Amino acid sequence: MQRIILLTIGWLAIVLGTLGILLPLLPTTPFMLLAAWCFARSSPRFHHWLLWCSPFGRYIRHWQQYRAVPPGTKGRAILLVILTFSFSIWFVHLFWLRIALGVMLALLVLFMLRMPVVTETTDDHKPR
Template sequence: MQRIIFLTLGWLACPGARRAGHCIAILLPTTPFVLLAAWCFARSSPRFHHWLLWRSPFGRYLRHWQQHRAMPSGAKGRAILLILVTFSLSIWLVKILWLRLFLGVMLCLLLLMIWSIPVAAETPDDRAPPR
């Protein structure tokens, strides 16, 4: 029963696994859902866990995090740029002062968190599927 619960939760959390996931990924951050899917699949289905690591668009980043506990080079810069663009647009569109200040504080905290994550270069082993 526990396996079925983890398997179901993993598929519900995986944005690339269903068409509605693309809409959800636009409205909500994708990373927590991908991490939840990886966690659930690791506990319920080696087959789907392998799919997520080697066939999904998120696999490269998940494998790199599992092996190095770091972001791949280049990913940090893209993440920071995307965060700056989206938060700047949000701050510009919002007219309520306290909400603008809250978004500014959240932006600073998120940038500090991203900045603190180490970066590790990819190795050839990161790209080859396990045998």
């Protein structure tokens, strides 16, 4: 029963994380890390797929090994967050909501700026 629950949560996290690519207030990374955690405890097959075959695998492996992001990722992520939040702020007409989005943007950018950046070693590309 626990395996089925973890698989369900893992796949739900994959779906929500994938939606987070398009929706600015839905975070992709925490959902993918949750999916990796659930799959590691319930399905070696899905865990292997997530780490080595999915588009998110490189980033998840890097985070699990170094607790850091690969070079270049931080800048692109910050730029994308600023663009998507700016788009939302531009089209929202409620002043208090613009302020709330601006505060969330500032906090998110500060968090992302504090994340460490570590380069990969060559043997990180081999499945274990």
